[in-house]
Amino acid sequence: MRRILRKAIPHPLRAELHRTLRRFQDLPSRPKPSRKFASSPDTYAFRLFEHSSRLFKSVPDHLMTLQHNKVHNLELGCLRMDTLLLEPGDVFSFCSLVGRTSYRQGFVDGLEMHDGKMLGAPGGGLCQLANLLFWMAIHLDLEILE
Numbered sequence: 001m002r003r004i005l006r007k008a009i010p011h012p013l014r015a016e017l018h019r020t021l022r023r024f025q026d027l028p029s030r031p032k033p034s035r036k037f038a039s040s041p042d043t044y045a046f047r048l049f050e051h052s053s054r055l056f057k058s059v060p061d062h063l064m065t066l067q068h069n070k071v072h073n074l075e076l077g078c079l080r081m082d083t084l085l086l087e088p089g090d091v092f093s094f095c096s097l098v099g100r101t102s103y104r105q106g107f108v109d110g111l112e113m114h115d116g117k118m119l120g121a122p123g124g125g126l127c128q129l130a131n132l133l134f135w136m137a138i139h140l141d142l143e144i145l146e
Contacts, residue, residue, distance in 0.1 A: 032091065033091045038083040063111065066125075072107075072108055073124060074125055080097050081097045110123065110125035112124035113133070
């Protein structure tokens, strides 16, 4: 039955339906994410640790444009959380800070894996940033809520 519905409803509509249902399910118990930002990047006194990952991976030539677009999307995502202050007890929400990854928000088609295929989708490549933040959280021994 799910497979029939999955094919009958276009992916963008299914995704929006899933997001809307999720928002309503989370309303009663959802903690408010932090929205405190430092006035300037100079506010930070020290660097706890540093990590880097390659932005360009080897992909077929026809996907190289999507690699460049991915870097653009990563820059936008980083800008939206730059200078965020997290104090003890604060909640960090990647989705809340980055917001919708639409063309109107400045995102472009970047690499996205969908049903085992590499495709272009607005905001594609942001998973690299989300994975990095998760990696940092587990290495800092932070509590992961979801």
